[in-house]
Amino acid sequence: MSILLFLKLLVVQFTLYSPIPKVNIKVSNPLDYVDLFYGTEAGGHMFPGVTRPFGMAKVGIDVVGDGDAYSGFAPHGHVNGISMMHESGTGGAPEYGVVSQLPFQSNFDIRNLPSLTRQGHDIAQVGYYNFNSTDNIIVEFSGAEKSGIFKYTFPPESTNPQVLIDVCHHLAAPGRPQWTQYFVNGSIESNKDLSGYTGYTTIKGGWGGQTPWRIYFCGKFNNPAISIISFENKHVEPNKLSSSTNRQNEPMGLVYTFNQSQSIIESKVGISYISTERACQHLNNELGEPDEYDLMSVVNETQQIWLDEVFDKVSISDTNSTLTSFIYTSLYGSHLMPTNKTGENPYWAENYVEEGNPVPTYYDDWFTLWDTFRTMNPLINILNPIRGSELINSLIEIYKHDGFTPDGRSANQNGRTQGGSNSDIIIADAFVKNITGVNWSDAFDAMVQNAEVVPPYWRDNFAPDSSTKQGRGALPDWLTYGYITRNFSRSVSRTMEYSYDDFALSVVAKGLGNDTAYEKYLRRSSNWQNIWNFDKDISINSYKGFIQPKKSTGEFDYHNYDPLSCGGCYWNDDEYEGKPIEYGWTVPFDMTTLISFIGSNETFITRLNDMYALHGHNPQIVDVGNEPSFTTPFLYNYVNQQYRSVELIRYIVDRHFGLGAKGLPGNSDSGAMQSWLFFSLMGLYPIAGTTTYLITSPFLPYLSINLPNTNKPLELIATNLTETNIYISELYVNGEIYTQNWIDHHTLFDIEGCLIEFELSDIPSIWELGDEPPSPGHFKR
Ligand SMILES: *[C@@H]1O[C@H](CO)[C@@H](O)[C@H](O)[C@H]1NC(C)=O
Ligand SMILES: *[C@@H]1O[C@H](CO)[C@@H](O)[C@H](O)[C@H]1NC(C)=O
Ligand SMILES: *[C@@H]1O[C@H](CO)[C@@H](O)[C@H](O)[C@H]1NC(C)=O
Ligand SMILES: *[C@@H]1O[C@H](CO)[C@@H](O)[C@H](O)[C@H]1NC(C)=O
Ligand SMILES: *[C@@H]1O[C@H](CO)[C@@H](O)[C@H](O)[C@H]1NC(C)=O
Ligand SMILES: *[C@@H]1O[C@H](CO)[C@@H](O)[C@H](O)[C@H]1NC(C)=O
Ligand SMILES: *[C@@H]1O[C@H](CO)[C@@H](O)[C@H](O)[C@H]1NC(C)=O
Numbered sequence: 001m002s003i004l005l006f007l008k009l010l011v012v013q014f015t016l017y018s019p020i021p022k023v024n025i026k027v028s029n030p031l032d033y034v035d036l037f038y039g040t041e042a043g044g045h046m047f048p049g050v051t052r053p054f055g056m057a058k059v060g061i062d063v064v065g066d067g068d069a070y071s072g073f074a075p076h077g078h079v080n081g082i083s084m085m086h087e088s089g090t091g092g093a094p095e096y097g098v099v100s101q102l103p104f105q106s107n108f109d110i111r112n113l114p115s116l117t118r119q120g121h122d123i124a125q126v127g128y129y130n131f132n133s134t135d136n137i138i139v140e141f142s143g144a145e146k147s148g149i150f151k152y153t154f155p156p157e158s159t160n161p162q163v164l165i166d167v168c169h170h171l172a173a174p175g176r177p178q179w180t181q182y183f184v185n186g187s188i189e190s191n192k193d194l195s196g197y198t199g200y201t202t203i204k205g206g207w208g209g210q211t212p213w214r215i216y217f218c219g220k221f222n223n224p225a226i227s228i229i230s231f232e233n234k235h236v237e238p239n240k241l242s243s244s245t246n247r248q249n250e251p252m253g254l255v256y257t258f259n260q261s262q263s264i265i266e267s268k269v270g271i272s273y274i275s276t277e278r279a280c281q282h283l284n285n286e287l288g289e290p291d292e293y294d295l296m297s298v299v300n301e302t303q304q305i306w307l308d309e310v311f312d313k314v315s316i317s318d319t320n321s322t323l324t325s326f327i328y329t330s331l332y333g334s335h336l337m338p339t340n341k342t343g344e345n346p347y348w349a350e351n352y353v354e355e356g357n358p359v360p361t362y363y364d365d366w367f368t369l370w371d372t373f374r375t376m377n378p379l380i381n382i383l384n385p386i387r388g389s390e391l392i393n394s395l396i397e398i399y400k401h402d403g404f405t406p407d408g409r410s411a412n413q414n415g416r417t418q419g420g421s422n423s424d425i426i427i428a429d430a431f432v433k434n435i436t437g438v439n440w441s442d443a444f445d446a447m448v449q450n451a452e453v454v455p456p457y458w459r460d461n462f463a464p465d466s467s468t469k470q471g472r473g474a475l476p477d478w479l480t481y482g483y484i485t486r487n488f489s490r491s492v493s494r495t496m497e498y499s500y501d502d503f504a505l506s507v508v509a510k511g512l513g514n515d516t517a518y519e520k521y522l523r524r525s526s527n528w529q530n531i532w533n534f535d536k537d538i539s540i541n542s543y544k545g546f547i548q549p550k551k552s553t554g555e556f557d558y559h560n561y562d563p564l565s566c567g568g569c570y571w572n573d574d575e576y577e578g579k580p581i582e583y584g585w586t587v588p589f590d591m592t593t594l595i596s597f598i599g600s601n602e603t604f605i606t607r608l609n610d611m612y613a614l615h616g617h618n619p620q621i622v623d624v625g626n627e628p629s630f631t632t633p634f635l636y637n638y639v640n641q642q643y644r645s646v647e648l649i650r651y652i653v654d655r656h657f658g659l660g661a662k663g664l665p666g667n668s669d670s671g672a673m674q675s676w677l678f679f680s681l682m683g684l685y686p687i688a689g690t691t692t693y694l695i696t697s698p699f700l701p702y703l704s705i706n707l708p709n710t711n712k713p714l715e716l717i718a719t720n721l722t723e724t725n726i727y728i729s730e731l732y733v734n735g736e737i738y739t740q741n742w743i744d745h746h747t748l749f750d751i752e753g754c755l756i757e758f759e760l761s762d763i764p765s766i767w768e769l770g771d772e773p774p775s776p777g778h779f780k781r
């Protein structure tokens, strides 16, 4: 087809509704726009190595000497291993960095284990990673679900091509020693012909305070080595085929030396929590017998999976390469965690041996739901309802086997809950979006467990008052007083979160036709109103009314209280990672009551304005890079002044987000930040646990979401869009004029598609004369 004819067809298609048709040239290869290093620096902690969507294997380099490398990666420092497992974008402390290899040429010295210095910048593409050492070893690798493939090219003059398998290797947190991981014990054994090895590593510690857990591995080389040495506890033994130890953090393992004439060494490694046999099975199933897959064929397959599962579902006009990169890079970052470990939970192993017992769906590495429930999970529920369903089923299975759904979880253990049981909101979100394949009665049981049962005590030195392992640690106060008193840490932020969580229970109860539970939890969702203090003696800029710590006697506690401060903002403070004034906005399920508490639409707007530097308040009160304030800039929609949300979102994106390694304003938080960015660029923002999306305005002239099982896509077309034409003058949905600044999920993702046309101009206007966004949890005490 000629390009002219192609353009004409597009024009014809769009003139149907659009008075000013836009020519759209779609992005030809989304993979070209994914920046794997996005958010790897400046605290973003993104993982730039190789993985498949939600893959258990995350193959990447581990760097020492450049700070705590949360994902293994750091731009400077030395590579002391290339390992099979990582997390991406987390705070807390580094996890995993286990099952490693390292090619090297120097003479092996157990007191000074080899490491590689990199030449220049590493290269990373979807499914592919490459760096070259200063001694000219070319390192390349790729990976599949539970396996990885490595290619080491030694310089032709190398007399000593070797590969180190350090079984003790793991990520450490020298900057946060209280949460560092420890190597407990391990074992490795080589094949007699020196063509491969199997073994395990046991690790403990980490952010979740994990008890010892074990990962098994199975490695193969494309050609046998010519000699081997074993090392353990500063002791080196040539020609020994195995090594093992019980000494904490002592290096142990094997070194393989290859024939000098063999300058290219290829290796494949499989991992499993179950057994070495299972690790070998994964390797063979995914990467085949020798020669079936080479490095580039694994790269191809991994890229194809990313296109099919993620990138090809979103089409955009290719008019601004910054925005194109933002879109595909943020989609990539939203699909890394949690990880699909179905069939890999060693504690549930009884399920895998009993014949006819279905393997329970299982995802691990939730880090954490506190971060992801607002935007990341709602994004998955749109783009991949099958994943959405698997995530909920996994939460149910974790509840059934381990007693409670997690907030944070890795290495197959629940651990660290920052606020409420926010899995409740994720379950409600999937429920109202008609995610299929879930037993909702079981899901509701898991929610009721969170809402009614005090989790077993688990001592946390940061907040010893109650458990932070799972569930709702401060539940006794919630049940007794209807708020959390200062007898418990994080009393204000927990009160706000438990309210949202109980709203989520009311949603599912209502849908299941359980009216008693619906009424009970709806009432409880209004508990945040109990800590709203109308006190006229506290005022900021003349307005009054803030959330505040409250005593069990019912009196507000004024000691050390300032709505603009959260003190240390940490585990043992009144609020976790957010000021009282920020947490005061976090009731999107009942904005009706919040607006009435604040007093008037005008004060509501003034108070929102005062949170942001856009309106001259410097330093900005909100932390736009942290989750408690994710929804706040969109809230103008609730008083039908949507243009203010539009200009604030533009301001936040332009000022706080950029391209490149330092482009994220803070931790990615398992893709929470990237999914926020995606929705903001799209011009639709989800209210998690409801079917409402708040409408702002798109950054791109064209974006569509094409899902399998629908006949037509969701299409967003913005006409007259420029840098300054950002305000809606008119909005059309499926060809009809639309006067609400919000829209329902089922309208957007109808099987027959949905077309939204934004007519933009440079003049802010109140165009939305229809109903303001709903408050489905409205309850006036
Ligand atoms: C490593 O060297 C190879 C071969 O010279 C080259 O193709 C590749 O771009 C280099 N990689 C990096 C990260 O510089
Ligand atoms: C390794 O450590 C684990 C956890 O402490 C322990 O259960 C196991 O017995 C140890 N293995 C050996 C071989 O000592
Ligand atoms: C190394 O490879 C060369 C060339 O194939 C061969 O002649 C030599 O015997 C090999 N050396 C060993 C120790 O296997
Ligand atoms: C992978 O290889 C197949 C067969 O050659 C090809 O059709 C496909 O486009 C490739 N995929 C990618 C992402 O390169
Ligand atoms: C592309 O979009 C970015 C982000 O909105 C903007 O800053 C930049 O000016 C745009 N570039 C062009 C060429 O329009
Ligand atoms: C998750 O892993 C299981 C076991 O490997 C697999 O059957 C399932 O299809 C995976 N889920 C997705 C969405 O790929
Ligand atoms: C979603 O499920 C609800 C309850 O089962 C049903 O009433 C509604 O029609 C469904 N919506 C769609 C779009 O499937």
Ligand SMILES: *[C@@H]1O[C@H](CO)[C@@H](O)[C@H](O)[C@H]1NC(C)=O
Residues within 6 Å of the ligand: 439, 441, 442
């Ligand atoms: C949901 O699971 C429960 C057992 O936990 C079972 O009794 C019930 O029949 C299931 N419901 C459906 C719709 O499958």
Ligand SMILES: *[C@@H]1O[C@H](CO)[C@@H](O)[C@H](O)[C@H]1NC(C)=O
Residues within 6 Å of the ligand: 448, 514, 516, 517
């Ligand atoms: C309604 O939910 C409550 C939990 O709040 C549960 O105890 C009760 O059995 C449920 N009722 C029905 C009819 O399912």
Ligand SMILES: *[C@@H]1O[C@H](CO)[C@@H](O)[C@H](O)[C@H]1NC(C)=O
Residues within 6 Å of the ligand: 485, 486, 487, 551, 552, 553
């Ligand atoms: C909770 O704190 C109050 C003071 O606000 C104190 O009187 C009460 O004894 C405490 N309750 C418990 C159970 O510690």
Ligand SMILES: *[C@@H]1O[C@H](CO)[C@@H](O)[C@H](O)[C@H]1NC(C)=O
Residues within 6 Å of the ligand: 601, 638, 639, 640, 772
């Ligand atoms: C506040 O704004 C809403 C939405 O536009 C409107 O319905 C309501 O009447 C306004 N309230 C007052 C007191 O003007």
Ligand SMILES: *[C@@H]1O[C@H](CO)[C@@H](O)[C@H](O)[C@H]1NC(C)=O
Residues within 6 Å of the ligand: 720, 725, 729, 759, 760, 761, 762
């Ligand atoms: C397009 O934008 C211009 C300002 O650049 C504005 O004057 C005009 O009204 C807009 N057109 C429409 C149809 O909104």
